[in-house]
Amino acid sequence: MPRADARRNRDRILEVAAQVVAEQGTAASLRDIARRAGIGLGTLYRHFPHRDDLLEALLRRRFTRLAERADALAATPPERALTEWLYEFTLGAGAYQGLPATLMATLHDPQSPLHAACLTMRQAGGRLLAAAQESGTIRSDVTPVDLFALTNALGWIADQAPTLAERQEHLFRLVMDGLRPPTHQA
Structure with missing residues (x-):
């Protein structure tokens, strides 16, 4: 079972990703998603390699x-x-x-x-x-x-x-x- 902070990070990534992908399309910047979610790029890649x-x-x-x-x-x-x-x-x-x-x-x-x-x-x-x-x-x-x-x-x-x-x-x-x-x- 993922830790509570890991679940929150994942949920936040998905929430922000939905917005960024809606704006930029499927080639949206993963770096931009991580920045807007307030996490490091490594955290994004841990959840979504x-x-x-x-x-x-x-x-x-x-x-x-x-x-x-x-x-x-x-x-x-x-x-x-x-x-x-x-x-x-x-x-x-x-x-x-x-x-x-x-x-x-x-x-x-x-x-x-x-x-x-x-x-x-x-x-x-x-x-x-x-x-x-x-x-x-x-x-x-x-x-x-x-x-x-x-x-x-x-x-x-x-x-x-x-x-x-x-x-x-x-x-x-x-x-x-x-x-x-x-x-x-x-």
Whole structure:
């Protein structure tokens, strides 16, 4: 069990990190986080040895909520469940500047703490995808990685071109249209 001062330091780091990452994005200065938290950089690294450890701690609750939300949506019609879940994921992917690129970078890096945290969420989304595919409402050739990449791309677009953020809902509908099976052969 960590000492009380260590728990306070960790909680303070996370509180300040949430603010700094919201301001500066996922590449926020760890030195700035430590300074604002009133601790030394060594203390920050003792709690979070790598940037991904800190980001995982900041995002864990969101990823867990999305996984739980997928389970709750499983009782609704499959296409609606997938659409609602993906929309929530897409909105969350834009929570921090740089987050879509950070999440994509951890996709095939099992050593990253973010990889493990994302995996449960991606698997939950994959279950919704499989149900929608079984119902025939989503193309059978779409993989969970495809889904993750496409929805992250929407967050990345808003991240890179804030002027397109107002079109995010339209872009989301375009992605959903592309996920549906063609109604006729060309």
